Amino acid sequence: MPRAGLDPNTVLQAAAELVDTRGLEELSLASLAQKLGIRSPSLYNHVNGLPGLRRKLALYGFVQMRDAFTRASIGKSKDDAVRSLAEAYLDFARRHPGVYEATQRFADLSDPTVQKAAGEVVEVVVQVLAGYGLQDDLAIHTVRGFRSLIHGFASIEQQGGFGIPLDLNESFRVLVDTFLAGIHARMDNK
Amino acid sequence: MPRAGLDPNTVLQAAAELVDTRGLEELSLASLAQKLGIRSPSLYNHVNGLPGLRRKLALYGFVQMRDAFTRASIGKSKDDAVRSLAEAYLDFARRHPGVYEATQRFADLSDPTVQKAAGEVVEVVVQVLAGYGLQDDLAIHTVRGFRSLIHGFASIEQQGGFGIPLDLNESFRVLVDTFLAGIHARMDNK
DNA sequence: TTGACAAAACTAATCATATTAGCTATATTA
């Protein structure tokens, strides 16, 4: 029996690929072990059981998202930055549906490490929206709003919830633009 | 052994209560059977296994949502109707977190019956937004956008994703108002 | 009133998964 030569990172990568191709429901120690060519108890050498695996998958997702969003925001500001960030967000959810869903389903935000990782993702949004110079509470409300609409769109799209055959990218563009128009209207008014 | 006197509806109600109080992850035939005081194989007399139970839970959720949203929209139009609908949506998600999540997770939209039930919920949104007389595609984009932001907010809130201690109702109000402002700005412009 | 029948609920058995305990073999390194 030649050793498989696995390590925690290889296992994590395999899990990410598994959920992105077969869906989050298909993630089990049994299916992952089979994909890796080992028996499922051997996974305990690399991962803290199924809960541990799920946690790592969520953490991994947050890191990937933070990096992708940071890249998308560099060198841009205001509406340009917001549109670029929104695009990167939707793109990530589409390319990594399983990992994205894992960040929603498996992230226990009472876990400080997870909280920190999730916070670093939100921080990118905070920085991008800081460009508008919104006051205190309004800045927070706006971050929450932006997160809500991009997550909501990605989530419904992934569930197949937009039934009508009308271009989804266009819908997303309209949504982001409507939100931006709302922010500008709000700033102009008072 | 006196008969428990269950029927499919009683079972469904118990399942709804279970997921709303203990969370969706806690739903199993075993836990539901225990709650009902029967053995889990007996559930097959009322429900088509776990997949069947989940499906019924999602369908039940859609019906409840459609009814609640319809009630909230009656006698109102435009911004009033939109705000009332948004409020009813968030209220439902908060009061019935398990059932709400079930509509997201367990609804197989390739199932015609499920599709119809989900469609009837969306139809309420369509009718409310029809009040703005938006043209064709834009009307659809707007419905998609509104669904995205309210679902996104409800979903993130339920996950505990809004960490900062700042009033969530206010955030939601600001979000809906920003969206409305965006719609109006869009209508005024072109 | 009673006999027949549909179905509610049960027990027993099978299968899949997670997990733990303890063993074995392999890589690494002192």
Add this chain to the structure above:
DNA sequence: TAATATAGCTAATATGATTAGTTTTGTCAA
């Protein structure tokens, strides 16, 4: 080259879903 840490294994246990087949209970017609 011998010692050691550990990757991976087998065996065993527990829980949950599901199926098959049995018992029991309501109900309803004769």
